[in-house]
Amino acid sequence: xxxxxxxxxxxxxxxxxxxxxxxxxxxxxxxxxxxxxxxxxxxxxxxxxxxxxxxxxxxxxxxxxxxxxxxxxxxxxxxxxxxxxxxxxxxxxxxxxxxxxxxxxxxxxxxxxxxxxxxxxxxxxxxxxx
Ligand SMILES: [Zn+2]
Ligand SMILES: [Zn+2]
Numbered sequence: 001x002x003x004x005x006x007x008x009x010x011x012x013x014x015x016x017x018x019x020x021x022x023x024x025x026x027x028x029x030x031x032x033x034x035x036x037x038x039x040x041x042x043x044x045x046x047x048x049x050x051x052x053x054x055x056x057x058x059x060x061x062x063x064x065x066x067x068x069x070x071x072x073x074x075x076x077x078x079x080x081x082x083x084x085x086x087x088x089x090x091x092x093x094x095x096x097x098x099x100x101x102x103x104x105x106x107x108x109x110x111x112x113x114x115x116x117x118x119x120x121x122x123x124x125x126x127x128x129x130x
Contacts, residue, residue, distance in 0.1 A: 004094040006076035010057045013078070017048020019089065022100035023128075024121075026111035033061075033068050033077055037115040040091040041080055042100045050079070050086050060084070104128050 002019065005012035019042035030039035044050070052058065059072035060081060069079040069086065080088035091098055102121050109125035117123060 002089075002094060002098055003096070004078065004089060006057075006071035006074050006078055006093060008071060008074035008076075010073050011052065011054040011071045011076075011078060013053065013089075014051045015044070015048060015089065016051060018045045019043065019048075019098055019100045020045045022091065022098070022102050023104055023106060024102045025106045026115060026117075027107035028110060030107070031112060034090070034092070035077075037112060038105070040102060041088045042091060042098060043088045044086065050089070 002015040003013065004015075022040070022042040024038045024040050026038040031037065033039060057072050058069050058078065060069050061067045064083055067081045068077050069081050070077045076093055077090050078093050079086045079090065089098075091100075102119065104121055105117055105123040106128055107126055108117065108123040111117070
């Protein structure tokens, strides 16, 4: 069972299902959303759902369209949302093994000048070609 929580532990969750398509995006927006060199996230596998504890602390950057869900108390980025529905989880907030790895680095063409990408996962200038 996959569980996760924010920095201050006010928000936690259990994933009922599994994750797929682990990615790291190095674009300027993801760097700000994740306060780091890149994002690290994975999509919910079809049929998977998330059960929240402390959901009253979960804030969103937008009510419609693409948004991030974050803890309104400590600021940890917890999930990606589409029209209010969770479609992905941030790998950094997962406790233990999420069952996926970073399979591709995207938007490497606009990565930060101080970012040195390690590992063997394929790198794409923008979106992955798959
Ligand atoms: Zn928090
Ligand atoms: Zn990005």
